[in-house]
Amino acid sequence: MSRKGLMRFLIAAAVSATALFGSMSVSAAETTQDTLTVAMGSDATSIDPVAVCNVYSSNIMAQIYDTLIDVAEDGTVTPRLAESYEVSDDGLTYTFKIRQGVKFHNGDELKASDVAYSLKRAQASAAVAHIFGDIDPDSFEVPDDYTVSFKLQQQNTGFIAGLANTGASIVPEAVVEAEGDNFGSNPIGTGPFKFVSWTKNDTIELERNDDYFGEEPALSKITFRIITEATNRAIELESGGVDMAFDISTNDISRVEDNSNLQLIRKVDNQTTFLAFNCEKEPWNNPDVRQAISYALDTTAICNAVWRGVGAPAAGPIAPNVKYHDNDLTPHEYNVEKAKELLAAAGVQEGQKLVISTNERQERIDMATIIQSQLKEVGIDVEIEVLEWGALLDKADRREQDAIMVGWTCQTADPDMAVYAVFHTQSNGQVGNNYANFSSEKVDELLEKGRSMPDSDDREAVYKELQEEIVAEAPWVFLNNGEVVVGAKANMKGFEPTAFGYHPLYNIYFE
Amino acid sequence: MLKYVGKRLLMMIPVLLGVTFIIFSMLYITPGDPARLVLGDSASPEAVEQYREEQGLNDPFLVQYGRYMKNLILHGDLGTSYSTKKPVIDLIKDCFPATVKLAFCSMLFALVLGIPIGIISAIKQYSIFDMCSMAFALLGISMPVFWLGLLLTLLFSVKLGWLPSSGFNTPLHLILPAVSLGAQSVAVITRMTRSSMLEVINMDYIKTARAKGLHEKTVIIRHALGNALIPIITSAGLQFGTLLGGAVLTESIFSIPGIGRLMVDSIKMRDFPTVQGGVLIIALAFSIVNLLVDLLYAFVDPRIKAQYK
Numbered sequence A: 001m002s003r004k005g006l007m008r009f010l011i012a013a014a015v016s017a018t019a020l021f022g023s024m025s026v027s028a029a030e031t032t033q034d035t036l037t038v039a040m041g042s043d044a045t046s047i048d049p050v051a052v053c054n055v056y057s058s059n060i061m062a063q064i065y066d067t068l069i070d071v072a073e074d075g076t077v078t079p080r081l082a083e084s085y086e087v088s089d090d091g092l093t094y095t096f097k098i099r100q101g102v103k104f105h106n107g108d109e110l111k112a113s114d115v116a117y118s119l120k121r122a123q124a125s126a127a128v129a130h131i132f133g134d135i136d137p138d139s140f141e142v143p144d145d146y147t148v149s150f151k152l153q154q155q156n157t158g159f160i161a162g163l164a165n166t167g168a169s170i171v172p173e174a175v176v177e178a179e180g181d182n183f184g185s186n187p188i189g190t191g192p193f194k195f196v197s198w199t200k201n202d203t204i205e206l207e208r209n210d211d212y213f214g215e216e217p218a219l220s221k222i223t224f225r226i227i228t229e230a231t232n233r234a235i236e237l238e239s240g241g242v243d244m245a246f247d248i249s250t251n252d253i254s255r256v257e258d259n260s261n262l263q264l265i266r267k268v269d270n271q272t273t274f275l276a277f278n279c280e281k282e283p284w285n286n287p288d289v290r291q292a293i294s295y296a297l298d299t300t301a302i303c304n305a306v307w308r309g310v311g312a313p314a315a316g317p318i319a320p321n322v323k324y325h326d327n328d329l330t331p332h333e334y335n336v337e338k339a340k341e342l343l344a345a346a347g348v349q350e351g352q353k354l355v356i357s358t359n360e361r362q363e364r365i366d367m368a369t370i371i372q373s374q375l376k377e378v379g380i381d382v383e384i385e386v387l388e389w390g391a392l393l394d395k396a397d398r399r400e401q402d403a404i405m406v407g408w409t410c411q412t413a414d415p416d417m418a419v420y421a422v423f424h425t426q427s428n429g430q431v432g433n434n435y436a437n438f439s440s441e442k443v444d445e446l447l448e449k450g451r452s453m454p455d456s457d458d459r460e461a462v463y464k465e466l467q468e469e470i471v472a473e474a475p476w477v478f479l480n481n482g483e484v485v486v487g488a489k490a491n492m493k494g495f496e497p498t499a500f501g502y503h504p505l506y507n508i509y510f511e
Numbered sequence B: 001m002l003k004y005v006g007k008r009l010l011m012m013i014p015v016l017l018g019v020t021f022i023i024f025s026m027l028y029i030t031p032g033d034p035a036r037l038v039l040g041d042s043a044s045p046e047a048v049e050q051y052r053e054e055q056g057l058n059d060p061f062l063v064q065y066g067r068y069m070k071n072l073i074l075h076g077d078l079g080t081s082y083s084t085k086k087p088v089i090d091l092i093k094d095c096f097p098a099t100v101k102l103a104f105c106s107m108l109f110a111l112v113l114g115i116p117i118g119i120i121s122a123i124k125q126y127s128i129f130d131m132c133s134m135a136f137a138l139l140g141i142s143m144p145v146f147w148l149g150l151l152l153t154l155l156f157s158v159k160l161g162w163l164p165s166s167g168f169n170t171p172l173h174l175i176l177p178a179v180s181l182g183a184q185s186v187a188v189i190t191r192m193t194r195s196s197m198l199e200v201i202n203m204d205y206i207k208t209a210r211a212k213g214l215h216e217k218t219v220i221i222r223h224a225l226g227n228a229l230i231p232i233i234t235s236a237g238l239q240f241g242t243l244l245g246g247a248v249l250t251e252s253i254f255s256i257p258g259i260g261r262l263m264v265d266s267i268k269m270r271d272f273p274t275v276q277g278g279v280l281i282i283a284l285a286f287s288i289v290n291l292l293v294d295l296l297y298a299f300v301d302p303r304i305k306a307q308y309k
Helices: A003-024 A055-064 A112-124 A173-185 A230-239 A250-258 A287-296 A299-307 A336-346 A362-376 A389-397 A416-423 A441-452 A457-473 B002-029 B034-039 B045-055 B061-075 B088-123 B128-142 B145-159 B171-201 B204-211 B216-244 B248-253 B259-268 B272-300 B302-307
Strands: A035-040 A069-071 A077-079 A082-087 A093-098 A141-144 A147-151 A193-199 A203-208 A221-226 A262-277 A352-358 A380-386 A403-409 A476-489
Touching: A035 A230, A055 A193, A055 A203, A055 A221, A077 A082, A093 A112, A112 A141, A112 A147, A112 A173, A230 A250, A230 A476, A230 B145, A250 A262, A250 A476, A262 A362, A287 A336, A287 A362, A287 A457, A287 A476, A299 A362, A299 A476, A352 A362, A352 A389, A362 A380, A362 A403, A389 A403, A389 B034, A416 A441, A416 A457, A441 A457, B002 B061, B002 B272, B034 B045, B088 B128, B088 B171, B088 B216, B088 B248, B088 B259, B088 B272, B128 B171, B145 B171, B145 B248, B171 B216, B171 B248, B204 B216, B216 B272, B248 B259, B259 B272, B272 B302
Parallel strands: A035 A221, A352 A380, A352 A403
Antiparallel strands: A069 A077, A082 A093, A093 A147, A141 A147, A193 A203, A203 A221, A262 A403, A262 A476
16 A cells, blocks of 8 residues: 555544444433343343242333232331231231222223222242232132232241232233233333333343332433353443443452442341252261251351451351341351361261262352361362352252252241241142151141141241251251342432342432 | 255255254253243142143153144154243244344454454464453453353443444444354454464465465455354354354343343243244254355355355
């Protein structure tokens, strides 16, 4: 190329570059921001309340639908679509008075028949039956357009907390019947935001429902962006690509904290990560041996090393923000000598093998690695087996594991959800969530008692006893409770995270 | 020629049938229960069993396979996703274009950069340019794509703010992913071009062309490159076909809603119909790319065209 040609080329390149970058600059907003862009780590699977049970889908549902009631962490019930409700003396019959004049996003009025339909669907759905399975589907009565009643098959004090779960979102019967499976991709609810569009694995767009019966949201639009890499979520937050990012990783926490344009919002959540022994396999069927392992592990040190201040070491089966969590419980005592004594008394030989099965989550592998080195000191030879999630569940279903590292989340504001499915004998002996294959008459009795008692000091005492008994039996080594870590722009207000992993965004506003 | 194309298209059918059988078998024997994974770990045992019955997951292997093939061949139906309940064909239609765009841009980047560098390296063998370009090629092949992707993001998105770090809406969004993904392809194509050109440049007919007094540019581009193209096209074709399978790491880092991510998510969920349908479409795409590469040979080299009957 001649020199003249080269000069022309360089000038042209410089001009185009300037034009390109110039057009990229965003003009400063003179009005308050009224749209929210949120980065989420995984796409929703379906927006049909009863089709799935995962937090990513529930995050969308929480903005589009309403439930009959809201339940606070301490159990206080606030009416939402229901104006009021009554429970019969035997605790089995629930009657709800439905608010009048509430419109679905398609303009149809909410009627009690829609409520009955939604709850019947929840009871029959495989994905959320663990919360609503106690409903008797043949017991629904709709005496008028704004009253609905139904019965439970057995007493369950925790049931009312379940009605605040997104699985009990109220959907329009006519639309669901017409759309069928398609409803999950084109949802209609009564909530503060309406569904606009969903590009799979990319974005979900919602817009404000101007006819919402409750307080009108300050935001006119919410866009969910699916960004799988945690580092990228933090990068997008820093560069202004998103206003809010869920699940900030431990590596990025200090970056967000040190940035004066951003804020970090944290809350210990209802997830417990634990190591569950196979209580049917020798020598782990001996509670003393299980206790010995708990003594041999410094769970506080493990949590600090792996989680670096995110969450907290777990002391028992019920997470700190769940009602009736026993505040007197502390993380298990770390005492290597006591551990060795108990193992010797139980006849466990030096070099006893223990296979810890876990999935590929790096934090779990890291915890298992530290456990391996700590247990070496008491003569236990740990082998870490990393399995893909489906394969891990398979192994647990076939009851082949020695010990398995998993998590469990209490999905409602009632302690029954934290303990019944994982410790009751009913869940043992089949494909289910009793990962420890645990069975104890005393624990079963306490679980059943706690479930059927009304909220009271007596109920609290039952759950306290239950937690102490489970800690004594030690089917699990309690490792840590998770934490919701959300990053957002510093001028974003009105966000209160929940401990369930999904959060209402409709109260958010920007200063 | 048309007969050749027809024959090749017919040959694809047994290949694709074989693919469906292999994938179906692999999914069948892989541990992990789709019902458990789709319904979530809180689902009750009764619910899991009910789901398995409804989806026919308790039927013998041949019954399940037969049912799938019947739907595929008679109705052209790839089935419905276990997790999202959407037709598999819709899921693939939504995400395949993003993968095609990414693959196309990566290949373009690779060819536009790789071929000229390869040619110049061959002409100026053992020069400083040649040494540097081979060193860069080695770097390109060795660098993991996720590392390069994050590095480029930190530089161009965070530090300089020139380019967006994730998403797939505008042409600007394509630059970083295409460069990250294309880096390996650039390296391969550069080296392939260089070695192919070196073989051809030392041929007698090149000496003859120069002796005839032809301009050096004509000698290199028309005579040398023209004959060196076959291995380059083969390599580029294979690379492109592989990219169409979905570059999972790149798609994850840059949050591109492509078929790679769809495949990984579906495998994790044991969403058999989606995995099956996705692999089938990818195999079909790869076969078509192979066919197009073979036809391109005929276009480039008349000697090959004569062989296609």
